[in-house]
Amino acid sequence: MTQLLLLIVFLLVLGHVPPGRSEFKRCWNGQGACRTYCTKYETFMHLCPDASLCCIPYGLKPPVPHKPENV
Numbered sequence: 084m085t086q087l088l089l090l091i092v093f094l095l096v097l098g099h100v101p102p103g104r105s106e107f108k109r110c111w112n113g114q115g116a117c118r119t120y121c122t123k124y125e126t127f128m129h130l131c132p133d134a135s136l137c138c139i140p141y142g143l144k145p146p147v148p149h150k151p152e153n154v
Contacts, residue, residue, distance in 0.1 A: 110137035 108117040110131050117131035121138035128137045 108133070108135075111139055114143050115139040
């Protein structure tokens with residue numbers, strides 16, 4: 084009976100553990116990483132599903148679209 088109770092408690096605790104560490108989650112087509120803070124060599128693009136930052140190295144940042152001037 085004790086083993087059954089231990090198994091139930093273990094399964095309940097295991098259900099509340101997040102699936103993996105957030106810094107290893109990938110974002111922006113696998114080019115960035117979800118982290119709490121971006122390093123000084125990275126820029127913030129958008130939020131990941133777990134509300135952490137999607138950090139992308141400066142070299143991979145997409146170009147800013149050029150707005151045509153109104154004449």
